[in-house]
Amino acid sequence: MKPWHPSLFTYWYAVARSDQLRRRPIAVTVLGSPIVLARLETGQLLALEDRCPHRQAPLSAGCRTPTGIACPYHGWEFGSDGALQAVPGMPPESPLPGVRARAFPLLEHDGLIWLRPADTGAAGPGELVNSSQPVYRRFLWQTRWRAHVVDATENFLDPMHTHAIHPGLVRRNGERTRTKVRFSGTAEGFSVDYSGQDRQSGLLYRLFESRRTLERAHFAAPGSAQIEYRYAKGGIVRITLHFTPRTSEETDVFATLHVEGRWAPAWAVRLLVWPFLRQVSEQDRRILQLQSENLKRFPLQRGASTRLDVVRASLEQFWSGNGLPQADEFREIEIML
Numbered sequence: 001m002k003p004w005h006p007s008l009f010t011y012w013y014a015v016a017r018s019d020q021l022r023r024r025p026i027a028v029t030v031l032g033s034p035i036v037l038a039r040l041e042t043g044q045l046l047a048l049e050d051r052c053p054h055r056q057a058p059l060s061a062g063c064r065t066p067t068g069i070a071c072p073y074h075g076w077e078f079g080s081d082g083a084l085q086a087v088p089g090m091p092p093e094s095p096l097p098g099v100r101a102r103a104f105p106l107l108e109h110d111g112l113i114w115l116r117p118a119d120t121g122a123a124g125p126g127e128l129v130n131s132s133q134p135v136y137r138r139f140l141w142q143t144r145w146r147a148h149v150v151d152a153t154e155n156f157l158d159p160m161h162t163h164a165i166h167p168g169l170v171r172r173n174g175e176r177t178r179t180k181v182r183f184s185g186t187a188e189g190f191s192v193d194y195s196g197q198d199r200q201s202g203l204l205y206r207l208f209e210s211r212r213t214l215e216r217a218h219f220a221a222p223g224s225a226q227i228e229y230r231y232a233k234g235g236i237v238r239i240t241l242h243f244t245p246r247t248s249e250e251t252d253v254f255a256t257l258h259v260e261g262r263w264a265p266a267w268a269v270r271l272l273v274w275p276f277l278r279q280v281s282e283q284d285r286r287i288l289q290l291q292s293e294n295l296k297r298f299p300l301q302r303g304a305s306t307r308l309d310v311v312r313a314s315l316e317q318f319w320s321g322n323g324l325p326q327a328d329e330f331r332e333i334e335i336m337l
Contacts, residue, residue, distance in 0.1 A: 002248065004031045005321025010121025011222035012129075014242035014254040015106075016113040017142055021045070025069055027060035029246040030117050035104060036060040037113060038069050046080040047115055049102040053084075059101065111140045112242070112254055126188045128220035132240060132258055138269040139257040143281060147288035149223060149245040150315045152253065155284050156225050156241050157217050157311045159194070159337055165283050168203055169276065171337075175201040179337040183310055185329035188220035190314055197337060198232075204276055209237075219311065221324055235262035249292060255281075307333050 015028045021039035034050035036059040057073035068079040077086040082103035106115040110132045162170040177197040194215040214230035223243035242254040
């Protein structure tokens with residue numbers, strides 16, 4: 001398995017929902033690194049490498065203490081900074097061993113816990129993440145896809161698969177429209193504007209939407225992707241997926257739905273919209289799993305691409321450690337969408 005490029009560890013990744021951190025620690029994996037998360041009684045967050053330096057037992061199987069976490073094996077206690085705080089059975093006059101658990105920086109925003117795997121790097125998630133206001137969030141869900149993060153992210157940002165994978169639900173195959181596509185580099189990644197179709201042929205549009213004035217896809221490094229819709233009657237809908245690689249074959253997905261300027265209470269979204277979105281997510285999960293399994297059968301094959309594959313090259317470039325597109329990069333094509 002090819003190791004992750006060191007530059008990828010300097011970014012912030014969504015690792016858990018805020019409501020997952022209650023009384024018990026939880027285990028997560030980011031870029032192959034096992035990590036334990038906990039919320040202390042004070043509300044402070046803790047993120048440590050998921051092993052006790054004593055006998056390598058998983059700290060995630062332990063329990064939280066008033067100021068940190070205790071190992072399940074011998075009860076060694078560590079603070080949120082990773083410092084060893086107590087060793088049960090050690091005489092009080094004896095100095096503690098000079099060991100510590102590795103700690104990771106983390107923060108909380110918009111219902112999600114964010115973590116940076118490296119000691120140094122970005123001060124926090126970027127503008128796309130920080131622009132999402134909790135007051136507009138109508139839904140948050142989490143899933144796991146058996147797919148490389150590039151394949152998972154491309155799936156969400158690529159509209160060309162929707163006719164085949166979500167027939168009738170997102171788009172109808174017999175009702176394609178000539179659409180102008182504009183790709184633009186940004187400071188955080190890139191955006192893609194789709195113009196020429198102010199409505200969509202699928203059931204989701206007919207049930208829940210009205211005439212659009214904007215359809216734009218965003219990518220912000222390392223793993224945030226968003227589809228933004230603006231409407232002639234006012235209102236904005238943003239569907240955002242945050243992709244966090246566990247390994248090269250598994251990706252955690254944290255998804256939010258934000259609605260501004262439209263009547264869309266959370267209960268109505270859960271009752272009416274979520275069943276359709278869950279179906280879309282399940283359809284994507286299935287095709288990505290099939291793709292992942294077939295890539296193992298043909299490991300030396302590299303996929304062919306056409307000009308319709310607007311985002312693939314940029315995603316591969318970033319996840320290979322070769323950086324983002326130039327902020328002034330621009331290209332325009334026409335497709336039948």
